[in-house]
Amino acid sequence: MTTLPPLIELRNITYSYPGRTTPILEEVNFSICDERIGLIGPNGCGKTTLFQIIMGLLTPDRGEVLLEGMVMAGEKDFRILRRKLGFLFQNSDDQLFSPTVLEDVAFGPLNLGSTAEEAREISGRTLEGLGLKGFEDRITHRLSGGEKKLVALATILSMQPHLLLLDEPSNNLDPETRERLIAILRGLNQAHIIISHDLDFLASTCSHLYTIDKRRLIPCKEKQIHSHDHIHPYGDHPHQHGT
Ligand SMILES: Nc1ncnc2c1ncn2[C@@H]1O[C@H](COP(=O)(O)OP(=O)(O)O)[C@@H](O)[C@H]1O
Numbered sequence: 001m002t003t004l005p006p007l008i009e010l011r012n013i014t015y016s017y018p019g020r021t022t023p024i025l026e027e028v029n030f031s032i033c034d035e036r037i038g039l040i041g042p043n044g045c046g047k048t049t050l051f052q053i054i055m056g057l058l059t060p061d062r063g064e065v066l067l068e069g070m071v072m073a074g075e076k077d078f079r080i081l082r083r084k085l086g087f088l089f090q091n092s093d094d095q096l097f098s099p100t101v102l103e104d105v106a107f108g109p110l111n112l113g114s115t116a117e118e119a120r121e122i123s124g125r126t127l128e129g130l131g132l133k134g135f136e137d138r139i140t141h142r143l144s145g146g147e148k149k150l151v152a153l154a155t156i157l158s159m160q161p162h163l164l165l166l167d168e169p170s171n172n173l174d175p176e177t178r179e180r181l182i183a184i185l186r187g188l189n190q191a192h193i194i195i196s197h198d199l200d201f202l203a204s205t206c207s208h209l210y211t212i213d214k215r216r217l218i219p220c221k222e223k224q225i226h227s228h229d230h231i232h233p234y235g236d237h238p239h240q241h242g243t
Protein backbone atom coordinates (compact mmCIF):
# COMPACT_ATOMS: atom_id res chain seq x y z
CA MET A 1 0.00 0.00 0.00
CA THR A 2 1.37 3.41 -0.90
CA THR A 3 0.55 6.38 1.26
CA LEU A 4 -0.08 9.69 -0.47
CA PRO A 5 2.14 12.59 0.52
CA PRO A 6 0.41 15.43 2.39
CA LEU A 7 -1.32 18.05 0.27
CA ILE A 8 0.86 20.71 1.89
CA GLU A 9 3.88 20.17 4.08
CA LEU A 10 6.12 22.71 5.81
CA ARG A 11 9.63 21.60 6.77
CA ASN A 12 11.71 23.58 9.24
CA ILE A 13 10.38 26.95 8.12
CA THR A 14 12.03 29.99 9.69
CA TYR A 15 11.00 33.48 8.62
CA SER A 16 12.12 36.96 9.66
CA TYR A 17 10.71 40.17 8.26
CA PRO A 18 13.43 42.30 6.64
CA GLY A 19 15.18 44.46 9.21
CA ARG A 20 14.00 42.35 12.17
CA THR A 21 16.63 40.51 14.17
CA THR A 22 14.33 37.87 15.70
CA PRO A 23 12.32 35.59 13.41
CA ILE A 24 8.54 35.69 13.63
CA LEU A 25 8.36 31.95 12.88
CA GLU A 26 11.02 29.42 13.72
CA GLU A 27 11.46 25.78 12.74
CA VAL A 28 7.83 25.34 11.77
CA ASN A 29 6.90 21.79 10.78
CA PHE A 30 3.38 21.01 9.69
CA SER A 31 1.39 18.94 7.24
CA ILE A 32 -2.20 18.82 6.07
CA CYS A 33 -3.99 16.19 3.97
CA ASP A 34 -7.76 16.52 4.22
CA GLU A 35 -8.12 17.93 7.75
CA ARG A 36 -10.11 20.95 8.81
CA ILE A 37 -7.82 22.96 11.00
CA GLY A 38 -8.39 26.04 13.14
CA LEU A 39 -5.44 28.35 13.87
CA ILE A 40 -5.58 30.60 16.92
CA GLY A 41 -3.05 32.88 18.57
CA PRO A 42 -2.63 36.46 19.75
CA ASN A 43 -2.47 39.36 17.31
CA GLY A 44 0.92 39.62 15.69
CA CYS A 45 2.08 36.05 16.44
CA GLY A 46 2.53 35.26 12.73
CA LYS A 47 -0.70 33.57 11.57
CA THR A 48 -1.15 35.64 8.41
CA THR A 49 2.59 35.45 7.78
CA LEU A 50 2.28 31.65 7.83
CA PHE A 51 -0.45 31.76 5.15
CA GLN A 52 1.70 34.06 3.02
CA ILE A 53 4.61 31.63 3.28
CA ILE A 54 2.38 28.68 2.29
CA MET A 55 1.19 30.65 -0.76
CA GLY A 56 4.75 31.60 -1.74
CA LEU A 57 4.07 35.30 -1.21
CA LEU A 58 6.87 35.45 1.37
CA THR A 59 10.09 33.46 1.03
CA PRO A 60 11.34 31.83 4.25
CA ASP A 61 14.92 32.34 5.44
CA ARG A 62 15.18 28.59 5.83
CA GLY A 63 12.98 25.56 5.21
CA GLU A 64 10.72 24.25 2.50
CA VAL A 65 7.10 24.27 1.39
CA LEU A 66 6.02 21.03 -0.32
CA LEU A 67 2.95 20.45 -2.46
CA GLU A 68 1.98 16.78 -2.69
CA GLY A 69 5.56 15.79 -1.82
CA MET A 70 7.22 18.21 -4.27
CA VAL A 71 9.51 20.93 -2.91
CA MET A 72 8.42 24.35 -4.20
CA ALA A 73 11.67 25.69 -5.60
CA GLY A 74 10.58 29.07 -6.90
CA GLU A 75 7.88 31.27 -8.36
CA LYS A 76 7.16 28.81 -11.20
CA ASP A 77 6.34 26.06 -8.69
CA PHE A 78 4.30 28.39 -6.47
CA ARG A 79 2.19 29.36 -9.48
CA ILE A 80 1.14 25.70 -9.70
CA LEU A 81 0.56 25.60 -5.94
CA ARG A 82 -1.65 28.71 -6.05
CA ARG A 83 -3.99 26.98 -8.51
CA LYS A 84 -4.72 24.38 -5.85
CA LEU A 85 -5.04 26.67 -2.85
CA GLY A 86 -7.65 29.33 -2.20
CA PHE A 87 -6.54 32.19 0.07
CA LEU A 88 -9.36 34.29 1.53
CA PHE A 89 -7.84 37.58 2.68
CA GLN A 90 -8.75 39.13 6.01
CA ASN A 91 -9.98 42.25 4.22
CA SER A 92 -12.38 41.48 1.35
CA ASP A 93 -11.58 44.84 -0.28
CA ASP A 94 -8.07 43.47 -0.94
CA GLN A 95 -9.60 40.50 -2.78
CA LEU A 96 -12.31 42.14 -4.87
CA PHE A 97 -11.12 44.36 -7.67
CA SER A 98 -13.62 44.08 -10.55
CA PRO A 99 -16.59 46.38 -11.10
CA THR A 100 -19.20 43.62 -10.91
CA VAL A 101 -19.59 40.42 -8.90
CA LEU A 102 -19.63 38.24 -12.04
CA GLU A 103 -16.36 39.70 -13.30
CA ASP A 104 -14.72 39.07 -9.95
CA VAL A 105 -15.96 35.48 -9.62
CA ALA A 106 -15.26 34.63 -13.29
CA PHE A 107 -11.73 36.09 -13.14
CA GLY A 108 -10.18 32.91 -11.65
CA PRO A 109 -11.77 30.40 -14.05
CA LEU A 110 -10.89 32.64 -17.04
CA ASN A 111 -7.34 32.85 -15.78
CA LEU A 112 -7.23 29.05 -15.54
CA GLY A 113 -8.29 28.71 -19.17
CA SER A 114 -12.08 28.46 -19.10
CA THR A 115 -14.01 29.99 -21.99
CA ALA A 116 -16.21 33.00 -21.24
CA GLU A 117 -19.25 30.74 -21.39
CA GLU A 118 -17.74 28.16 -19.02
CA ALA A 119 -16.57 30.87 -16.62
CA ARG A 120 -20.05 32.38 -16.55
CA GLU A 121 -21.57 28.95 -15.87
CA ILE A 122 -19.08 28.11 -13.09
CA SER A 123 -19.58 31.54 -11.51
CA GLY A 124 -23.36 31.23 -11.58
CA ARG A 125 -23.18 27.82 -9.97
CA THR A 126 -20.71 28.98 -7.31
CA LEU A 127 -22.78 32.05 -6.43
CA GLU A 128 -25.92 29.93 -6.21
CA GLY A 129 -24.15 27.51 -3.85
CA LEU A 130 -23.40 30.43 -1.54
CA GLY A 131 -26.96 31.75 -1.64
CA LEU A 132 -25.95 34.64 -3.92
CA LYS A 133 -28.09 33.79 -6.93
CA GLY A 134 -28.86 36.95 -8.89
CA PHE A 135 -25.80 38.82 -7.56
CA GLU A 136 -23.95 38.59 -10.90
CA ASP A 137 -24.51 42.19 -11.98
CA ARG A 138 -24.25 43.79 -8.54
CA ILE A 139 -21.58 46.47 -8.14
CA THR A 140 -18.90 44.90 -5.97
CA HIS A 141 -17.86 47.96 -3.97
CA ARG A 142 -21.46 48.70 -3.01
CA LEU A 143 -22.03 45.33 -1.33
CA SER A 144 -22.33 45.06 2.46
CA GLY A 145 -19.35 43.70 4.42
CA GLY A 146 -20.99 40.28 4.79
CA GLU A 147 -21.90 40.11 1.10
CA LYS A 148 -18.35 41.09 0.17
CA LYS A 149 -16.99 38.27 2.36
CA LEU A 150 -19.23 35.69 0.63
CA VAL A 151 -18.39 37.05 -2.84
CA ALA A 152 -14.68 36.92 -1.94
CA LEU A 153 -15.22 33.29 -0.95
CA ALA A 154 -16.97 32.74 -4.31
CA THR A 155 -13.92 34.14 -6.16
CA ILE A 156 -11.75 31.41 -4.68
CA LEU A 157 -14.30 28.57 -4.77
CA SER A 158 -14.86 29.17 -8.49
CA MET A 159 -11.30 27.91 -8.99
CA GLN A 160 -12.14 24.65 -7.21
CA PRO A 161 -9.15 24.71 -4.84
CA HIS A 162 -8.10 21.63 -2.91
CA LEU A 163 -7.29 23.57 0.25
CA LEU A 164 -8.79 26.77 1.62
CA LEU A 165 -6.76 29.21 3.72
CA LEU A 166 -9.25 31.52 5.40
CA ASP A 167 -7.87 34.52 7.30
CA GLU A 168 -10.32 35.60 10.03
CA PRO A 169 -13.40 34.95 7.85
CA SER A 170 -16.00 35.58 10.56
CA ASN A 171 -14.66 39.02 11.55
CA ASN A 172 -17.30 41.75 11.51
CA LEU A 173 -20.05 39.47 10.24
CA ASP A 174 -23.55 39.87 11.67
CA PRO A 175 -24.76 36.73 13.51
CA GLU A 176 -26.93 35.64 10.58
CA THR A 177 -24.15 35.88 7.97
CA ARG A 178 -21.76 34.20 10.41
CA GLU A 179 -24.17 31.25 10.74
CA ARG A 180 -24.54 31.16 6.96
CA LEU A 181 -20.78 31.03 6.54
CA ILE A 182 -20.56 28.18 9.07
CA ALA A 183 -23.20 26.21 7.14
CA ILE A 184 -21.38 26.88 3.85
CA LEU A 185 -18.00 25.78 5.20
CA ARG A 186 -19.49 22.66 6.76
CA GLY A 187 -20.99 21.78 3.39
CA LEU A 188 -17.74 22.07 1.41
CA ASN A 189 -15.50 19.11 0.63
CA GLN A 190 -12.13 20.82 0.80
CA ALA A 191 -9.58 20.73 3.57
CA HIS A 192 -9.17 24.10 5.23
CA ILE A 193 -7.13 26.12 7.67
CA ILE A 194 -9.09 28.90 9.34
CA ILE A 195 -7.43 31.69 11.31
CA SER A 196 -9.87 33.03 13.89
CA HIS A 197 -10.29 34.32 17.42
CA ASP A 198 -13.90 33.07 17.33
CA LEU A 199 -13.67 29.74 19.13
CA ASP A 200 -17.32 28.83 18.58
CA PHE A 201 -16.86 29.44 14.86
CA LEU A 202 -13.83 27.12 14.84
CA ALA A 203 -15.65 24.50 16.93
CA SER A 204 -18.38 24.45 14.27
CA THR A 205 -16.05 24.24 11.27
CA CYS A 206 -12.83 22.49 12.36
CA SER A 207 -11.71 19.23 13.89
CA HIS A 208 -8.17 20.20 14.90
CA LEU A 209 -6.80 23.29 16.60
CA TYR A 210 -3.27 24.71 16.28
CA THR A 211 -1.62 27.76 17.75
CA ILE A 212 1.65 29.65 17.35
CA ASP A 213 3.57 29.70 20.60
CA LYS A 214 7.08 31.08 20.95
CA ARG A 215 7.39 31.30 17.15
CA ARG A 216 6.46 27.64 16.68
CA LEU A 217 3.30 26.12 15.25
CA ILE A 218 1.96 23.53 17.67
CA PRO A 219 -1.26 21.56 18.23
CA CYS A 220 -3.30 23.47 20.78
CA LYS A 221 -3.43 21.54 24.04
CA GLU A 222 -5.22 24.06 26.28
CA LYS A 223 -8.29 24.25 24.08
CA GLN A 224 -9.91 21.19 22.55
CA ILE A 225 -12.66 21.22 19.96
CA HIS A 226 -15.69 19.25 21.00
CA SER A 227 -19.32 19.42 20.07
CA HIS A 228 -22.12 19.21 22.60
CA ASP A 229 -25.79 19.92 23.11
CA HIS A 230 -26.44 22.29 25.95
CA ILE A 231 -29.01 24.37 27.72
CA HIS A 232 -28.13 27.67 29.37
CA PRO A 233 -30.06 30.57 30.83
CA TYR A 234 -29.43 33.12 28.07
CA GLY A 235 -31.78 31.78 25.43
CA ASP A 236 -30.27 31.96 21.98
CA HIS A 237 -27.94 34.90 22.62
CA PRO A 238 -24.54 34.55 20.92
CA HIS A 239 -21.99 33.30 23.41
CA GLN A 240 -18.42 32.07 23.59
CA HIS A 241 -17.09 28.81 24.92
CA GLY A 242 -13.73 28.10 26.48
CA THR A 243 -12.61 31.68 26.97
N1 LIG B 1 5.62 43.58 5.95
C1 LIG B 1 6.00 43.54 7.24
N2 LIG B 1 7.18 44.06 7.63
C2 LIG B 1 7.58 43.98 8.93
N3 LIG B 1 6.85 43.42 9.90
C3 LIG B 1 5.66 42.89 9.56
C4 LIG B 1 5.16 42.93 8.22
N4 LIG B 1 3.95 42.32 8.18
C5 LIG B 1 3.70 41.93 9.45
N5 LIG B 1 4.73 42.27 10.27
C6 LIG B 1 4.80 41.98 11.70
O1 LIG B 1 4.97 40.59 11.88
C7 LIG B 1 4.20 40.15 12.99
C8 LIG B 1 3.24 39.06 12.57
O2 LIG B 1 2.27 39.58 11.71
P1 LIG B 1 1.02 38.72 11.23
O3 LIG B 1 1.49 37.46 10.60
O4 LIG B 1 0.19 39.63 10.38
O5 LIG B 1 0.29 38.38 12.61
P2 LIG B 1 -1.15 37.77 12.92
O6 LIG B 1 -1.79 37.44 11.60
O7 LIG B 1 -0.90 36.57 13.78
O8 LIG B 1 -1.89 38.83 13.66
C9 LIG B 1 3.53 41.39 13.56
O9 LIG B 1 4.31 41.89 14.62
C10 LIG B 1 3.54 42.35 12.41
O10 LIG B 1 3.57 43.69 12.86
Ligand SMILES: [Mg+2]
Pocket residue numbers: 047048049090167
Ligand atom coordinates in the same frame (compact mmCIF):
# COMPACT_ATOMS: atom_id res chain seq x y z
MG1 LIG C 1 -3.46 38.22 10.70
